[in-house]
Amino acid sequence: MVDEDERRAWAYLAGVAEPPCAALRTLITEVGITEAARAVAGRSMPSGHAEVLRATEARHGVNTSAEDLDAAARVGGRLVTPDDDEWPGWQLLALSKADTSAKGGEPLALWMRGPVQFDQAVDRSIAIVGSRAASGYGEHVTATISSGLVAENWSVVSGGAYGIDGVAHRNVLASGGVTVAVLACGIDRDYPSGHARLLSEIARTGLVVSEYAPGTTAAKHRFLTRNRLVAALSSAVVVVEAGQRSGAANTAAWARKLGTPLGAVPGPVTSATSVGCHRMIADGVAHLVTDSADILRLARPGGEDVQRSTGSRERPTDNLDANQLRVYDTVPATGTLTIGEISFACGLELRQVRSALAVLEARGMLSTDGSGWSLARGR
Incomplete structure (x- = not known):
């Protein structure tokens, strides 16, 4: 349990250097939060931590x-620190890798508003990102994927922006699920302003999260910094639409650095908003995904038996052998055929036809009135 003095120390250090600051986190690990705050404020740094002095000078x-x-x-917000039970340490651990810590690194602490426990909100979560200038196609795919993930009890993480982000958040809310918006400004700022109501609704049932202290304004470099958190807090990242250069492509790049599974949704070959997705797929850095089932298999390979939302339901003919399928396909939609007529039409011997008919009748796919064979009612 973090006491009031320690929480204030965390709040001070979370804002004393522009995030991320791996050197400051190292200092905290070595000397503790209270002593680290005292050292930074008093400029009495232990040896070997000159980088902290430079990062906190301003x-x-x-x-x-x-x-x-x-x-x-x-x-209605709070500061969540690594000392709190709801801190998702396992997900954020990837940010401390040597090849990412220089430009990324774990956040010192995170500000958030919303009733959901942070670790629970991101335990089973998928990031959905994409173009701000989303097409009708992109919006439709995003809505379908988002509702499909909610149906499987997964949460959705995104950046609260216009376009694909906003569609993902709205459809999760409409489906009764949990969504997490990671901002590039303070949790008390509605950015973009047109999403004030949306962010308020997310905070009512999910979480609005930021690395930046209340009152902090959005800035371009903060969006790029924010993207690493979107990738780290998710079991998979899915790009629905992305242009040649986009913030979504930056989030995708972070997913690759962190080893987070990456999926991309293909779009029309004439669409400028799908160029980025097609490039990721063609270069082999992203898996082609089309629905929530594809995404969940990407996030938890072999871990869950998930049916496709469309086109994957087992058909009656899927388990027929070659002869049975030929016989079944020969019987017309209306009318009847004798065994001899079926044999002639499909080119099988009478004994083969009789064997196939017995199976098809037992499965309720064909029926006979004694003189001929027809499709069973309802087929």
């Missing part, structure tokens, strides 16, 4: 931790 003299915690509380 902000060390301003401690707004109490005000930040109060601002979060006013919007």
